[in-house]
Amino acid sequence: MAAIVLVHGIAQEFRSARSLEDEWLPRLARGVKAAGYPETADRLWKYRQTRRGIDARMAFYGDVMRRHPSQPDAPDVDELRHEMADRIGREWLDRAAARSSAPPERQRAAREIARLEGGPDQTGRTVVLSPTCGLSGLKWFAADGPGSAGGFVTKALAQLTRYLTDDQTRARVLDRVAADIGFDTRVVIGHSLGAVIAYEVAHRLRRPLPLLITLGSPLGPDTVIDDWVRPQPPQPPSYVERWINLADRDDLIAADPVLARLFPGRHVDGGPELRSGYTLEHGAAPHNPDFYLMRREIGRSVGQAFAA
Structure with missing residues (x-):
């Protein structure tokens, strides 16, 4: 061994x-x-x-x-994983706001948290976003360039919740x-x-x-x-x-x-x-x-x- x-x-x-x-x-x-x-x-x-x-x-x-598209999760399992992913994603946002060494990143995370909590937009409508959307706005998750953040966050949360x-x-x-x-x-x-x-x-x-x-x-x-x-x-x-x-x-x-x-x-x-x-x-x-x-x-x- x-x-x-x-x-x-x-x-x-x-x-x-x-x-x-x-x-x-x-x-x-x-x-x-x-x-x-x-x-x-x-x-x-x-x-x-x-x-x-x-x-x-x-x-x-x-x-x-690896998962094949022909192997979908059962509805209750899918709902559980979405709930877990949202909670974990929120933890990641909170860490960015609290301990990032870059002040702009802390401020950006704080803004995303405020948006996530359902504040009204410019038209007065209440906006409810997922933590994944908030994380996609952070440069930390877009190390491979603009547009890469959402895919990385989704894959990371999917594999983590699937294992658990x-x-x-x-x-x-x-x-x-x-x-x-x-x-x-x-x-x-x-x-x-x-x-x-x-x-x-x-x-x-x-x-x-x-x-x-x-x-x-x-x-x-x-x-x-x-x-x-x-x-x-x-x-x-x-x-x-x-x-x-x-x-x-x-x-x-x-x-x-x-x-x-x-x-x-x-x-x-x-x-x-x-x-x-x-x-x-x-x-x-x-x-x-x-x-x-x-x-x-x-x-x-x-x-x-x-x-x-």
């Missing part, structure tokens, strides 16, 4: 494990090297294909998220990821939806996992996601020894990274060491996994995991 298991996020359904590994691993190696572990960094990438290399694999589940509400999809994804985790696995790194998946897979383990890292995770205190993750009520995975949760303030998909508040009163003796916080630097694409993987905070933890 792999020593490091990587779990990707949304919108990767037409990628492959190999192509994602080729993107993630050199960035992770760069962060490990910057943190003062050059030998481990070389084993991650330079010597990856040799006996000296560290076996790091992408647990790919993107193809499971479709038991068959959830089981297939968890089985796919769990298959790469074994006795030799020292580190599991999950990004975005992959962070939620990594957390749930960790609860399946019946062997120690030295390090769980979640990046840009939508799982957080007082979020919609908190009500839908399994098991309920949420609790730290028993066999995880250390859990590090990192988010950027400009990453609107990431919940506030406060693990202690996520599990109030649920800590038990012998549970994992919980570390969480915001990144020390801002990136141009704050939700991009490349941005997180190159951070020294992550590189230091991975380096330490292989230094013993």
